[in-house]
Amino acid sequence: MIFLELILENxxxxxxxxxxxxxxxxxxxxxxxxxxxxxxxGGKTTFMDAIRLALYGHRAQCSTRGTLSYNxxxxxxxxxxxxxxxxxxxxxxxxxxxxxxxxxxxxxRTWEKNPKxxxxxxxxxxxxENDEWLDxxxxxxxxxxxxxxxxxxISNLFLFDGEQVKELAEQEQPPIVVVEAIRALLGLExxxxxxxxxxxxxxxxxxxxxxxxxxxxxxxxENSLKNLQEEYEEAKEVEKQELEFLKQAEKNQQEAxxxxxxxxxxxxxxxSQLDKQKIAKNTELENTRQxxxxxxxxxxxxxxxxxxxxxxxxxxxxxxxxxxxxxARDVLLERDERLLSLINKxxxxxxxxxxxxxxxxxxxxxxxxxxxxSTWLLADAESLSQLGNILYYLKTAKNTAKQQLEQFKNxxxxxxxxxxxxxxxxxxxxxQKLVELVKQAQDKVSDIKSSCETVNRRLIxxxxxxxxxxxxxxxxxxxxxxxxxxxxxxDASIRVQExxxxxxxxLTLRKLNKLENEVTECFRYLLHKSDLVHRIVIDTDTFxxxxxxxxxxxxxxxxxxxxxxxLLAIAFLWGLARxxxxxxxxxxxxxxxxxxxxxxxxxxxxxxxSASHQVILLSTDTEIAEKEVKTLRKNEAIxxxxxxxxxxxxxxxxxxxxxFW
Numbered sequence: 001m002i003f004l005e006l007i008l009e010n011x012x013x014x015x016x017x018x019x020x021x022x023x024x025x026x027x028x029x030x031x032x033x034x035x036x037x038x039x040x041x042g043g044k045t046t047f048m049d050a051i052r053l054a055l056y057g058h059r060a061q062c063s064t065r066g067t068l069s070y071n072x073x074x075x076x077x078x079x080x081x082x083x084x085x086x087x088x089x090x091x092x093x094x095x096x097x098x099x100x101x102x103x104x105x106x107x108x109r110t111w112e113k114n115p116k117x118x119x120x121x122x123x124x125x126x127x128x129e130n131d132e133w134l135d136x137x138x139x140x141x142x143x144x145x146x147x148x149x150x151x152x153x154i155s156n157l158f159l160f161d162g163e164q165v166k167e168l169a170e171q172e173q174p175p176i177v178v179v180e181a182i183r184a185l186l187g188l189e190x191x192x193x194x195x196x197x198x199x200x201x202x203x204x205x206x207x208x209x210x211x212x213x214x215x216x217x218x219x220x221x222e223n224s225l226k227n228l229q230e231e232y233e234e235a236k237e238v239e240k241q242e243l244e245f246l247k248q249a250e251k252n253q254q255e256a257x258x259x260x261x262x263x264x265x266x267x268x269x270x271x272s273q274l275d276k277q278k279i280a281k282n283t284e285l286e287n288t289r290q291x292x293x294x295x296x297x298x299x300x301x302x303x304x305x306x307x308x309x310x311x312x313x314x315x316x317x318x319x320x321x322x323x324x325x326x327x328a329r330d331v332l333l334e335r336d337e338r339l340l341s342l343i344n345k346x347x348x349x350x351x352x353x354x355x356x357x358x359x360x361x362x363x364x365x366x367x368x369x370x371x372x373x374s375t376w377l378l379a380d381a382e383s384l385s386q387l388g389n390i391l392y393y394l395k396t397a398k399n400t401a402k403q404q405l406e407q408f409k410n411x412x413x414x415x416x417x418x419x420x421x422x423x424x425x426x427x428x429x430x431x432q433k434l435v436e437l438v439k440q441a442q443d444k445v446s447d448i449k450s451s452c453e454t455v456n457r458r459l460i461x462x463x464x465x466x467x468x469x470x471x472x473x474x475x476x477x478x479x480x481x482x483x484x485x486x487x488x489x490x491d492a493s494i495r496v497q498e499x500x501x502x503x504x505x506x507l508t509l510r511k512l513n514k515l516e517n518e519v520t521e522c523f524r525y526l527l528h529k530s531d532l533v534h535r536i537v538i539d540t541d542t543f544x545x546x547x548x549x550x551x552x553x554x555x556x557x558x559x560x561x562x563x564x565x566x567l568l569a570i571a572f573l574w575g576l577a578r579x580x581x582x583x584x585x586x587x588x589x590x591x592x593x594x595x596x597x598x599x600x601x602x603x604x605x606x607x608x609x610s611a612s613h614q615v616i617l618l619s620t621d622t623e624i625a626e627k628e629v630k631t632l633r634k635n636e637a638i639x640x641x642x643x644x645x646x647x648x649x650x651x652x653x654x655x656x657x658x659x660f661w
Contacts (some may be wrong), residue, residue, distance in 0.1 A: 001094060001096040001149060001150065001583065002023065002024065002095045002096070002585060002614050003022040003051070003093075003094050003585050004021075004022060004093040004094055004095055005019065005021055005022060005091070005092070005106075006019075006020045006047075006051065006090075006091070007020070007089070007090065007091035007092075008020075008050055008089075008090055008655075009086075009087075009088065009089035009090070010079040010086055010087070010088045011046070011050060011077055011079060011088055011090055012046035012049075012050075012079065012653075013043045013046060013646065013651065013653040014046070014079065014653050014655070015079050015081050015082065015652040015653075018653075018655040020642060020655055021640060022614070022640070023639070023640075024613065024614045024615075024640075025639040026613065029636055030613065031636055031637055031638060031639040032609060032611075032612065032613055032614050032615045032637065032639065033608055033609065033615045033616075033617060033632060033639060034614070034615070034616045034617070034638075034639060035617050035619070035624065035629070035640070035641045036616070036617065036619070036641075036642045036643070036644060036655075037619055037620070037624070037641075037659045037660050038619075038620065038643065038644030038646065038653075039620060039644075039646060042645075042646035042653055043644045043646065044589050044590070044619075044644060045064060045161070045589060046064070046077075046653075047589075047618060047644070048063070048161065048587060048618065049062040049064055049065075049077075050092075051159060051587060052155070052159060053077075053090060053109065054090050054091070054092035054107045055092065055107065055146055055150065055155075056143075056146065056152050056155075057070075057109065057119075057120065057122065057142075058070040059143065059257070059258055060152075061152070061177075063161065063163075069118065070118055070119065071114070071115065071118030071119075074088075074111050074118075074120060075113060075114060078112075078113060079652075080651075081652060087110045087111065087112055088111055088112070089108070089110045090108075090109050091106055091108050091109075092107045093107075093127065094107075096149060104126075104127035104128070105125065105126060105135070106124070106125040106127055106132060107122075107124060108123040108125060109122055110123075122139055122142060123139065124138045124139050124142060126138075137417035137420070137421070140421055141420070141424055143262070144262065144424050147262045150582065150584055151262075153180055153181055154184055154576075156178070157178075157181055157573055157576045157580065158577055158582075158584045158585065158586050158587070158612075159586075160573060160587075160588060161588065161589035161590055162588075162590035162591060162592075163590075164177075165566055165569045165591075166566065166569075168569035168572065168573070169562070169566045169568065172544055172557075173542045174542075174543050174544065174572070176251075178543070178572075178573075178576075179542075179543055181576060182515075182543050182576065194500055195497055195500050195501075198496055198500075199493075199497070201493055202489070202490045202494070203222060205489050205490050218473075221469060222473070224469060225466065225469045225470065225473065228462055228465050231462055232459065235455055235459050235462060236459060237252075238455050239455040239456065239459065242455065252441050255441070256437045256438045256440070256441035256442075257441070259434065259437065260434045260435075260437070260438050271422060274421055274422050275422070277418055278415060278418045278419065278422070281411055281415045282415060284411050285408065285411045285412060285415065288407050288408045288411060289408065292401065292408065295397060295400060295404065296401075298393075298397060299390060299393050299394050299397050300394070300397045302390065303397075306391075309391055309394075310391065312377065312379075313384065313387050313391065315379075316377050316379035316383070316384045319376075319377055319378065319379065320379070320381060325367070328367075329364070329367045329368070332363075332364065332367070333364060336364065339360070340360070343356060474494065505540075508540050509540065512538050512540060514579060515575055515579050516536055516537060516538050518576075518578050518579055519536050519538070519545070519571050519572050519574075519575035520535055520536040521575075522570075522571035522574045522575050522578075523536060523567065523568055523571035525571075525606055526570065526599075526602050526603065526606060526607055527564065527567055527599075527602070531549075531550065532555065533548070533549065533555060534548055534549050534550045534552075535547075535548045535552075545557075545568065547568075561596075563595040563596050564599070566595060566599075567599055570607065574611060577611075577612070583613065584612065585612055585613075585614040585615070585616065586611045586612040586614070586616070587617075587618075588611075588615070588616070588618070589618045590618065590620065590623060591608075591617055591623065592619070592623040592624065600628065604624070604628050604631050604632060605635065608632070608637065609635065609637040621660045625660075629660075629661060640657075641657065641658055642656065642657060642659075643655075643656050643657075643660065
């Protein structure tokens with residue numbers, strides 16, 4: 001994926017239309033870096049937020065949004081100096097590989113003050129051969145489409161700022177954003193979902209094979225288990241809220257809606273309407289097919305011999321002209337005989353009479369020469385008239401057939417688009433779960449009153465009781481229910497759940513081992529003290545980092561300087577991006593932080609040119625300063641340079657070519 005162009009129009013401090021070409025130079029000597037310089041408060045963070053907002057809309061994790069609703073956030077992003085008749089607009093053009101071919105799209109989002117329904121207007125333009133076409137089908141499934149290209153859950157591994165690096169460097173455990181990205185990369189969410197689905201399947205089979213008394217006892221156990229599980233989840237949520245403070249509630253709501261979209265919930269809610277549209281389009285397609293069949297039953301097949309018909313018409317007209325000339329010649333011969341007879345009776349000189357007779361003979365000879373061509377078609381005027389009518393109707397039929405064929409293709413493409421949307425919809429059961437999750441996430445979160453220690457003790461107690469009830473439920477199903485084919489499903493589900501648990505553990509270890517190697521390689525590559533750290537180990541539960549030297553002794557992270565901790569954080573993000581398997585651009589806001597000159601040099605020379613095939617850097621004049629930018633230019637790593645020029649008088653930012661030096 002490559003970002004090609006970003007256009008900001010009346011967005012934040014950017015007044016008017018600001019166009020930034022982001023396309024790197026991927027020629028024989030690649031130049032991946034797009035360098036943008038700007039002072040603090042000049043619009044660098046707004047620039048990053050514009051990329052996130054263009055990609056994800058209301059799901060975007062913008063740094064300036066906080067707890068604002070999407071409507072309030074859009075209002076906040078409107079430039080205060082714009083004309084009342086103008087709209088705020090952001091456009092992001094990008095390229096990626098689809099079906100082994102490069103395709104280009106332009107995302108366009110526009111809105112006004114207090115937008116309708118609290119949303120922006122989204123348009124997706126398909127860029128082909130210097131032309132742009134609105135892709136209405138892609139607009140309807142955009143959230144699902146972009147989730148396959150750059151999932152919002154891992155976007156912070158590729159679009160991050162200095163504050164994120166600082167937070168990651170200072171904390172013993174990674175922040176929740178990074179933890180969620182790691183879980184998504186490891187594929188643990190799928191295994192957990194399978195475990196839940198198996199539990200639902202087993203409970204359903206128990207109900208199907210139990211009698212009324214057994215069912216009552218079974219439901220009592222299940223209700224108790226359900227109540228304990230709900231209480232456990234509530235306690236778990238309280239613990240998370242205590243750690244993440246009240247801000248976490250808003251994030252949980254956003255995550256639930258993201259899952260609703262990514263798993264096809266939105267499309268499932270519209271599935272009945274999509275089915276009706278598909279039926280209507282199929283009817284229209286069949287009507288068009290019938291019209292084409294009727295047209296083919298007429299004169300249209302004569303198109304195969306249209307050149308022969310044209311030749312026959314031309315030949316018939318030529319022979320008809322010859323016949324007319326022959327009639328005229330016969331009339332002239334009779335007239336010449338009468339004329340010569342009259343002249344012979346009149347007293348006229350012999351030489352004059354001979355000249356007149358020779359002239360008339362020569363004239364007749366000329367006419368005979370022009371009539372030497374033979375006639376073989378022998379078509380009469382009526383036949384030629386009918387042939388002309390056939391050719392006229394044939395031309396009309398060809399135009400009609402062309403229009404109907406175009407209509408047929410358009411309707412077929414519309415049906416394919418509808419089928420693609422219907423296939424992306426979630427199953428009814430999954431849809432109901434998604435709806436319930438969204439509803440639960442929208443409920444008001446209760447105030448935090450219990451301490452983390454109290455909640456943790458209660459969680460241990462609840463887990464013990466849940467495990468006991470699950471054991472009782474398994475024993476009850478073995479003792480109280482008749483053995484039949486359905487029991488095999490219950491037994492198999494229990495074994496599969498145990499296998500899934502083992503699978504999750506081994507999957508975590510295997511993938512974390514790969515991640516550890518990548519992070520270690522990246523950190524040692526960036527660190528000028530190559531003998532300080534030999535190996536980095538990642539905890540399987542908390543994903544915290546532990547450092548070891550050549551003697552396998554643990555290196556205390558407090559021994560690292562602030563700059564080295566930042567390099568470790570960058571190496572962690574770099575390793576995660578490399579393990580993800582996604583070939584995506586990297587954008588970094590205020591990238592150098594508190595690094596000393598040596599560590600800065602390592603980032604400038606080693607990380608920035610190698611972080612990705614496209615690296616967007618937003619820096620102040622004290623981070624990538626004159627020395628650093630000269631190094632990047634000397635190494636031919638910079639493709640384009642821009643400066644975000646902020647005016648203190650107008651409080652507006654304009655984008656200009658060039659850099660501070």
